[in-house]
Amino acid sequence: MTQFQITDDLEALLNVLPPDIAQAVRDRNRNEALLEVVLDLGRYPEARYTDGEVTLCAREVTETDIQYVVSRIGEFDADNRAGIQRTLHRISAIRNRRGNIIGLTCRVGRAVYGTIDIIKDIILSGKSILLLGRPGVGKTTMLREAARVLAEHKRVIIVDTSNEIGGDGDIPHPAVGRARRMQVPKPSLQHEVMIEAVENHMPEVIIIDEIGRELEAIAARTIAERGVQLIATAHGNTLENLLMNPTLSDLVGGVESVTLSDEEARRRGTQKTVLERRAPPTFDVLIEIQDRQRLLVHHDVAASVDALLRGQQPDVELRYRDEEGRIHIEKPRFRRAVMVGKSPLPFWRGEIIATTPISPGEPTPPPRVSAERVGAFDLEEEQEGLPPSPWAAPAPSGNGPRRPLRVYPLGLARNRLQRAASVFGTPIQVVEQIHEADVVITTKAHYRRHPRALTEAEGRGIPIYVVRSNTVTQIESCLADILNLAPADGEEDPQLARALEEAEAAIQKILNGEARYVDLSPQNAYIRRQQHLLARQYNLISHSYGKEPNRYVRIYAE
Structure with a gap:
């Protein structure tokens, strides 16, 4: 223990x-x-x-x-x-x-001795490591402890921009052990001190807190290419955040748009213009700190980036401490976030929904989405912009039968609901009582009357999905949202991609505490709907304001 x-x-x-x-x-x-x-x-x-x-x-x-x-x-x-x-x-x-x-x-x-035990094997491996996490989650504490442990048998230099790692004054705090500390006169000069540390002091390890500027990202790559182990933190909560940050994406290899030949596009089964990793990542390992006792580890950053850009699930490892202090290492099961529209860059949520090993016969419950996160009327309104298109059926699962999705249909033809469900191979159980339902599906006309059943569903926090009309196509589209599936076609929509990048940047501002709310650029109903869904993935609130054609989405924290 x-x-x-x-x-x-x-x-x-x-x-x-x-x-x-x-x-x-x-x-x-x-x-x-x-x-x-x-x-x-x-x-x-x-x-x-x-x-x-x-x-x-x-x-x-x-x-x-x-x-x-x-x-x-x-x-x-x-x-x-x-x-x-x-x-x-x-x-x-x-x-x-x-x-x-x-x-x-x-x-x-605080100096916390023992905090890196959960990743000590990675720290001692000699690989360059990037730590991500929200403010106050313990990134600097880990850096400080890593410096102390590595300095016992390696030459370690700390580039201490704000004296947070080694403390104030000319004599470093004992928490960093035998590591040497280089102070930075101004934050804007951090990149110069990083290079100076390599050129003048022959370190085997360099430790840096908060890489946040492009020059610092370039300096980090220079250090890594000289064979020095680099351990650093950066702005952003997840690998996906870093990929969408044009300033820091180079830390994980960067992203560029590539046009494939017709033959290669057919072989891959994608559109001709795709996103690819531009270069080898600066860091070998990336660790997402979800909280002080829970980490997600990308052991191969290059492979994780490639998987994300191709719409696949990255191979990650969950590490956490239980209440008794024991360390567990598992392969988590992820819930895939909505693949937003036709964006060439799919979004994945790094949210663990299972923290115990998955048995082969374990049922897979449908995702639960809080109806309070996004105004139900907003989602219903933006549904009007969703073109009726065929949906890709999921690949058969080898994990045994899934528990049926329990649906309370309000104003829907049950036979059409069953036909739509058959497209996805998902068992549907129609329930007679609201409290038994996983989701409520109703029509636009019924929603506007707001019957007592919807009031009860909202009170119980049961998600409400509104379809424009009582047709199989509309119900299929709704089920695709519930099951987090993507449209079967893969055509690129540059306007949607730009709008989602803007929404992602706004979300990061709010999560980082830089703004209470952010207004996005006016978009059509379909794009606004995708922005609402993206905000919901991060547990943020969003509403639409204004009149067409200047109607826009506002995203804000709870």
């Missing part, structure tokens, strides 16, 4: 806070769950814990409080970050237009 040793020197951080605020944190006695203390001028001071935020004092933060903290910490760098000598704590400033500090985020820095 894994044992963790955590050191945070929290008293050093509390001692720079105003006394009454520091005492309020101590009184709560939840130091192990404390993430940061937030002081904003004219607002109540807050403490952010792993399970939520709490107000520390019933008084507003004053300029005196701000200056009390600023006078007791180091100087703020160009990135508005400061620290406390020989600790890992970080204080970030918010300034007004005149440059005066009006807010502080005092983040607790």
Whole structure:
């Protein structure tokens, strides 16, 4: 069983806070769950814990409080970050237009010994590794521990842009062990220090936090090509995010559009213009950190990128710790996200829906999609733009019979529902009670009357799918959405591809906390519908606004 040793020197951080605020944190006695203390001028001071935020004092933060903290910490760098000598704590400033500090985020820095046990074999393999994950999920903590472990028998250089890995001051924190640390005078010069580290200090391993600019991506490739092991983090939650980021996609080989010959296109069974990986990836292994105890590992980044670009499921490995600290390594079962329209780049959700080994006879339940994520009327409205086209039937599964999809039809002909289901080889069970249903399928006319059955379904969180008319074609299209299937044809639609790229970029802004909502460009009904579906995959809310032809989708967080 894994044992963790955590050191945070929290008293050093509390001692720079105003006394009454520091005492309020101590009184709560939840130091192990404390993430940061937030002081904003004219607002109540807050403490952010792993399970939520709490107000520390019933008084507003004053300029005196701000200056009390600023006078007791180091100087703020160009990135508005400061620290406390020989600790890992970080204080970030918010300034007004005149440059005066009006807010502080005092983040607790911790050294967690043992955090990389779950990937220690990969760290020691000598391969270059890229860590992805949302802010606060533990990427920097892993980097710090990796530096300490590798420095026991290798020459390790840390390129520490904001002093987050090695702490503030000229002497690195003991958490990085024997690793040497190169500080970066300005964030914009990080790429130069990366190259300098290789040229001047002969490292065997270079560790970098947050590769976020194109020059840094180029420097990373230069380092990897010189045979130096590179361990770094980057912006983005998943490999798919990275592929769609034009600035950082080079880290995983980049993407380019290639025109195939007629013969090659027929051999592959694709359209003539396809997306291909442009070059070998900079990193050999990519690790998606879903949370502190749960990781997805792409052992062969090149193969994973190629699979995604060809609409196939990448070969990944799930690693997680259970409540007793035991490490499990499994091959997860993925749910495929909707292959959005005719986009040449399919989208996959890295969401695990099974965390135990899959037995050959295990039933496969249909995907459950929350009806509250996207307004049902929005989806029904955009359904009007969906052309009636044949749908590709799924390949037969060798995993035994699946549990029937339980459908409550409202205003649908049951014989047409069964005929449509036969196209996909999916057993359908028509139920008589709402509470027994996996999904509700109704017509546009019935939905607008909003009968009591729909109200009950919404109250129970059962997905509601609306079809334009009571025809086999419309029901087939609806079932394809429920089963996450793609149209049989594979023609490329450049306008749809651009619209989905815009939606993906907006989603990343919201997930990264850069915006509360984003308005997309006006599109036709079919494209808007695909944007709604993409937002729903990321558990975000979306609605359509405006009138045709200027109707657009707005995506925002819950």
